[in-house]
Amino acid sequence: xxxxxxxxxxxxxxxxxxxxxxxxxxxxxxxxxxxxxxxxxxxxxxxxxxxxxxxxxxxxxxxxxxxxxxxxxxxxxxxxxxxxxxxxxxxxxxxxxxxxxxxxxxxxxxxxxxxxxxxxxxxxxxxxxxxxxxxxxxxxxxxxxxxxxxxxxxxxxxxxxxxxxxxxxxxxxxxxxxxxxxxxxxxxxxxxxxxxxxxxxxxxxxxxxxxxxxxxxxxxxxxxxxxxxxxxxxxxxxxxxxxxxxxxxxxxxxxxxxxxxxxxxxxxxxxxxxxxxxxxxxxxxxxxxxxxxxxxxxxxxxxxxxxxxxxxxxxxxxxxxxxxxxxxxxxxxxxxxxxxxxxxxxxxxxxxxxxxxxxxxxxxxxxxxxxxxxxxxxxxxxxxxxxxxxxxxxxxxxxxxxxxxxxxxxxxxx
Numbered sequence: 434x435x436x437x438x439x440x441x442x443x444x445x446x447x448x449x450x451x452x453x454x455x456x457x458x459x460x461x462x463x464x465x466x467x468x469x470x471x472x473x474x475x476x477x478x479x480x481x482x483x484x485x486x487x488x489x490x491x492x493x494x495x496x497x498x499x500x501x502x503x504x505x506x507x508x509x510x511x512x513x514x515x516x517x518x519x520x521x522x523x524x525x526x527x528x529x530x531x532x533x534x535x536x537x538x539x540x541x542x543x544x545x546x547x548x549x550x551x552x553x554x555x556x557x558x559x560x561x562x563x564x565x566x567x568x569x570x571x572x573x574x575x576x577x578x579x580x581x582x583x584x585x586x587x588x589x590x591x592x593x594x595x596x597x598x599x600x601x602x603x604x605x606x607x608x609x610x611x612x613x614x615x616x617x618x619x620x621x622x623x624x625x626x627x628x629x630x631x632x633x634x635x636x637x638x639x640x641x642x643x644x645x646x647x648x649x650x651x652x653x654x655x656x657x658x659x660x661x662x663x664x665x666x667x668x669x670x671x672x673x674x675x676x677x678x679x680x681x682x683x684x685x686x687x688x689x690x691x692x693x694x695x696x697x698x699x700x701x702x703x704x705x706x707x708x709x710x711x712x713x714x715x716x717x718x719x720x721x722x723x724x725x726x727x728x729x730x731x732x733x734x735x736x737x738x739x740x741x742x743x744x745x746x747x748x749x750x751x752x753x754x755x756x757x758x759x760x761x762x763x764x765x766x767x768x769x770x771x772x773x774x775x776x777x778x779x780x781x782x783x784x785x786x787x788x789x790x791x792x793x794x795x796x797x798x799x800x801x802x803x804x805x806x807x808x809x810x811x812x813x814x815x816x817x818x819x820x821x822x823x824x825x826x827x828x829x830x831x832x833x834x835x836x837x838x839x840x841x842x843x844x845x846x847x
Contacts (some may be wrong), residue, residue: 437461442483444557451779452557458550460820467548470767471677471706476649479619481590483558486786489584495610497828500575503565507583508591510563520605525562525596535598542627543657543683543712551651555625559594567603567634576606577825583622583648584614590621597626599634599662608829609640613642613648613673622650632686637665641833644673644701648799653679659684667824670697670705671836681710682720684746689718696820696842698835701730705747709738711753713746716776722753725820726763727813727837729844735767742774742781748774753783758790758816760809760844806845 436456444452461477486844489507503522520610521528527537545552567573583591599605613620622644630636636656650673656664670676676699682691697705711720726734736755757766768845770783790812798808807828817837824830 435479435481436586437739438481442767448557452552455550455553455557455743458553461548463565465548467708467737468471470733470800471675471704473649473826476734479588481621482587483590484560485585485587485589485591487585487589489582489614490542495578495608495829495832497566497578497608497826498575499578500573501577503577505579505581505593507585507589508560508562510593512817513794517571519568519847520573521564521566521568523564523566524808525564526741528564528566528596528598529700531631542623543655543681549653549679551623552625552653555592555594555623555653558590559592559625562594562596564596564598567599567605567606569600570602571600573606575606578608578610581609581844582613583620584617585620586753589617590623592623594625597636599630601631601763602633603631604635606637606826607639609638611640611642611644611650613644615645616643617647618647622648625653626650626655627658630656630664631660632660632662634659636661637825639667639669639826639829641669642673642676646674646678647721648673650803651676651677651679655683657683657685658689658691660687662686663690665692665823667820668695668707669833670695670699670707671840672700672704673703675704677706677708679708684711684713684715684718684720685741687717689715691718691720692723693720693724694820694823695724696817696837697724697726697734698733698761698817698837699728700840700844701732704733704735706735710741711739711751712741712743713749714743715753716745716747716749718746720752723820725817726755726757726766727817727841728757728766728840729759731761731763733765733767736785737769737771738783740773740783741764742776742779744775747776747778747782749779751779751781755785757785757787759787759794759815760813772796783839806842807847808835809845810838810841810847814838
């Protein structure tokens with residue numbers, strides 16, 4: 434078994450407890466309800482190196498005006514440029530030392546609501562736990578860019594952990610540009626982000642995932658919001674052998690706005706699984722969820738969206754929509770929207786649709802001299818553009834559109 438070598442690793446007590454939990458459960462299989470369509474059982478067949486010392490370096494393909502850049506190369510983080518005034522980058526132990534009250538908050542943080550042994554694996558093996566700390570009232574003018582790149586010559590598991598903390602009234606745009614080499618050996622990329630957004634704070638978070646075919650990427654993002662806070666979240670899953678996104682929002686304040694936007698374009702032999710949770714615990718808040726997918730070749734998509742409205746969360750508005758286009762008769766989409774309401778004064782809706790490109794629209798475009806491949810590309814881009822257009826950074830919006838078009842054209846043989 435691939436996990437046999439983990440037994441020999443010596444860890445501090447807390448990390449050992451997390452490792453023991455992982456070893457007791459192992460990699461998720463399709464016998465687990467939350468992993469019904471995304472079994473990781475095959476990872477047991479790989480002889481993973483759990484702590485790679487290889488170096489990898491690749492600049493982000495994004496060209497943006499940024500405040501600074503955090504680089505992660507095969508799990509090792511380095512900061513490039515000067516942090517804006519009022520923003521700190523430090524390890525978790527130092528952060529807690531400066532914010533002793535936060536230790537209790539962190540220890541009692543929100544539960545992981547799905548079966549998630551990979552979170553325990555990260556807890557055990559992440560070599561560092563870094564923090565981006567935006568202090569009270571600080572409005573960061575330009576985005577902070579995080580470039581994440583992995584490339585290995587031997588099969589390797591990479592664990593990174595990052596905490597983002599916005600104090601009261603802070604504003605930040607954070608961009609995750611995640612990628613791996615197309616020539617790399619097998620990679621298990623296991624990424625945890627835990628985010629606190631305090632009263633009146635505003636976070637815009639854009640995540641692009643563009644991995645090589647040999648990469649399995651498990652992404653855990655947990656966001657807790659306080660009174661009057663706003664989070665605009667975007668997840669663009671463009672490439673990767675297997676991508677699983679666990680995105681959880683915990684609405685712990687009133688007058689909170691949570692916006693979840695997602696786009697996935699898997700191709701041949703690729704699987705993208707989006708698991709979202711919005712947990713409304715306080716009254717008078719709003720969540721809006723829009724996910725769209727274009728499935729190419731023999732790809733597989735999964736969407737499982739849960740909305741919880743707790744008894745105290747009266748006057749909640751919660752909306753969820755997942756729409757998909759199967760661009761091939763070999764593609765598969767599995768959807769499961771879920772809505773659990775324990776309050777009676779709410780407005781909630783959820784729904785999902787999966788279909789194919791309109792024959793009438795294709796005929797109309799072909800009759801006006803547009804080639805079949807160009808017509809299909811335009812229709813698929815138009816379908817997902819609603820999500821892309823919500824991004825307010827022109828250069829980033831253009832980059833995402835270009836990558837989506839390139840992926841579609843490759844699948845069509847253009």
